[in-house]
Amino acid sequence: MKQEKYDAAVIGGGSAGMAAAVSLARRGKTVVVFEREEVLGGILLQCIHNGFGLHHFKEELTGPEYAERCETELKTLPIKIYLNTTVMQVEAEDENKLLYGYSGKHGLIRAEVRAVVLAMGCRERNRGNIGTPGTRPAGVYTAGLAQRLVNVEGYIPGEKVVIVGSGDIGLIMARRMSWVGAKVMGVVEIQPYPAGLTRNIVQCLNDFSIPLYLSHIVSEIHGKDRVEAVTITPLEDGVPDLKQSFRVECDTVLLSVGLVPDNEVAKKIGVELNPETGGALVDSRLMTGVSGVFACGNALHVHDLVDYVTEESSRCGEYAADYLDGSTGGAQYPSGAGRNVKYVVPNRYDPAAENHFYLRSLVVKNRAELQVLLDGRVVKTKKLKHVQPSEMIGFSLKPGELEIPVQGEGRLEIAITAGEDE
Amino acid sequence: MSEKAREMICISCPLGCHMTVTPLGGEDVKVEGNRCPRGVVYGREEVLSPKRVVTATAALSGGVVGRVPVKTDGALLKELIPSLLEELYAMKIEAPVEQGLYLIENYRDTGVSLVTTRTIPAACKP
Numbered sequence: 001m002k003q004e005k006y007d008a009a010v011i012g013g014g015s016a017g018m019a020a021a022v023s024l025a026r027r028g029k030t031v032v033v034f035e036r037e038e039v040l041g042g043i044l045l046q047c048i049h050n051g052f053g054l055h056h057f058k059e060e061l062t063g064p065e066y067a068e069r070c071e072t073e074l075k076t077l078p079i080k081i082y083l084n085t086t087v088m089q090v091e092a093e094d095e096n097k098l099l100y101g102y103s104g105k106h107g108l109i110r111a112e113v114r115a116v117v118l119a120m121g122c123r124e125r126n127r128g129n130i131g132t133p134g135t136r137p138a139g140v141y142t143a144g145l146a147q148r149l150v151n152v153e154g155y156i157p158g159e160k161v162v163i164v165g166s167g168d169i170g171l172i173m174a175r176r177m178s179w180v181g182a183k184v185m186g187v188v189e190i191q192p193y194p195a196g197l198t199r200n201i202v203q204c205l206n207d208f209s210i211p212l213y214l215s216h217i218v219s220e221i222h223g224k225d226r227v228e229a230v231t232i233t234p235l236e237d238g239v240p241d242l243k244q245s246f247r248v249e250c251d252t253v254l255l256s257v258g259l260v261p262d263n264e265v266a267k268k269i270g271v272e273l274n275p276e277t278g279g280a281l282v283d284s285r286l287m288t289g290v291s292g293v294f295a296c297g298n299a300l301h302v303h304d305l306v307d308y309v310t311e312e313s314s315r316c317g318e319y320a321a322d323y324l325d326g327s328t329g330g331a332q333y334p335s336g337a338g339r340n341v342k343y344v345v346p347n348r349y350d351p352a353a354e355n356h357f358y359l360r361s362l363v364v365k366n367r368a369e370l371q372v373l374l375d376g377r378v379v380k381t382k383k384l385k386h387v388q389p390s391e392m393i394g395f396s397l398k399p400g401e402l403e404i405p406v407q408g409e410g411r412l413e414i415a416i417t418a419g420e421d422e
Numbered sequence: 423m424s425e426k427a428r429e430m431i432c433i434s435c436p437l438g439c440h441m442t443v444t445p446l447g448g449e450d451v452k453v454e455g456n457r458c459p460r461g462v463v464y465g466r467e468e469v470l471s472p473k474r475v476v477t478a479t480a481a482l483s484g485g486v487v488g489r490v491p492v493k494t495d496g497a498l499l500k501e502l503i504p505s506l507l508e509e510l511y512a513m514k515i516e517a518p519v520e521q522g523l524y525l526i527e528n529y530r531d532t533g534v535s536l537v538t539t540r541t542i543p544a545a546c547k548p
Contacts, residue, residue, distance in 0.1 A: 154481065
């Protein structure tokens with residue numbers, strides 16, 4: 001067994017892990033990155049479409065280009081990288097934490113560190129998560145798996161495709177499958193509004209005249225060995241109206257029904273998770289309930305833009321470096337979701353420092369208002385032109401914008417109010 | 423004679439501005455609701471001659487993976503996309519390949535080229 005010692009370990013070599021490692025190394029910390037795939041870059045490498053990097057790099061890049069920029073920057077710094085290496089166990093009870101990485105190439109590696117950054121990204125929800133009835137033939141894939149097959153491995157999973165869920169990966173795959181010669185029969189969305197970004201509805205469905213069935217479900221998958229058809233059923237007041245069901249012939253079903261942070265390692269360490277995000281509960285410095293263990297990127301909460309992942313993860317690396325320097329900021333007070341807000345990250349704030357929040361709306365509204373409430377009192381508002389659940393909202397509270405709470409609990413709530421329904 | 427205003431969502435970037443684009447006859451177009459100058463460019467084009475950036479992959483042999491991702495370095499006229507894809511799918515690229523390699527230059531005099539978007543090393547010989 002290799003036994004090594006670093007200031008910090010980063011689990012995951014995607015956009016989040018690379019950004020956190022760069023921040024740490026720039027602060028002069030010794031860093032090791034564990035990546036289970038053969039290359040750095042993570043899921044960006046299969047996202048061959050463009051639209052990445054406009055905020056962070058100020059130009060429009062494809063996923064692989066974005067990943068390569070991050071990797072190029074990372075490689076200018078003395079950062080130890082273990083590829084093909086999966087972290088199976090972390091012992092984090094003490095100030096010194098032990099990580100065990102397993103690798104076919106390097107064998108067993110034990111790294112002793114003082115800070116750990118969780119940057120493992122997320123996973124796709126699958127057929128079992130949504131409980132679609134029917135037979136169990138071949139030809140049912142998660143959209144991200146199909147994306148990897150088409151874009152990286154070079155296999156086309158089918159010729160006539162029905163997509164379940166209008167998440168971004170599903171929409172992007174609708175266009176991708178059309179461009180490789182498959183016929184996309186339709187996209188079926190249970191909600192009355194699309195789950196993905198509007199631009200993807202425009203660019204990936206409308207451009208190809210692919211029908212979008214809102215308030216519909218796939219109520220049955222048919223086929224013995226291979227998918228032969230699906231039954232699509234509309235919802236009336238949230239209840240399937242079986243009489244209106246129709247059958248669509250297809251050989252492939254792609255599921256784009258949401259992502260959940262990948263937190264197997266976090267759970268093992270005893271990190272407390274937020275039931276709304278599936279990621280860790282963190283303070284304003286992105287530190288989990290376990291001292292010295294930080295979380296960022298899609299392992300913390302699912303982002304819609306990689307630019308935000310990079311921004312958050314760079315800060316996470318800074319906070320981890322601060323922790324290593326023994327500086328942990330001021331007192332922390334609770335923050336959370338108020339009316340019409342699904343979740344707020346982080347879950348604590350430091351009134352003496354700058355606080356960056358990310359949140360998601362529960363509602364679709366135009367001309368809404370974001371309200372910051374301190375113990376129930378509105379202390380700040382911000383106008384929002386348009387809100388919808390699929391578009392993450394980011395905002396900052398500068399130091400001095402809040403008085404340091406001396407009375408009451410000091411609980412900060414972020415709510416979305418006013419606005420017009422779309 | 424001006425046409426009816428069109429509601430559209432700018433797809434130049436992930437912000438996706440909701441815009442109203444009104445053709446004023448000829449090359450004249452009024453764009454509202456955009457948050458940056460790219461919205462004007464997009465709104466005008468979407469009405470006069472719609473274009474799209476194409477991203478796809480080409481077959482790669484001898485690399486650590488079987489496909490190399492590619493993109494057009496600018497937006498291509500929508501009507502030319504099928505023929506571009508046909509040419510792309512007929513290609514066979516040899517690894518190693520660098521990001522930014524031109525596979526097709528100035529496609530049909532549109533000024534748009536097809537370039538690789540990932541550096542892929544050659545696979546180690548067994």
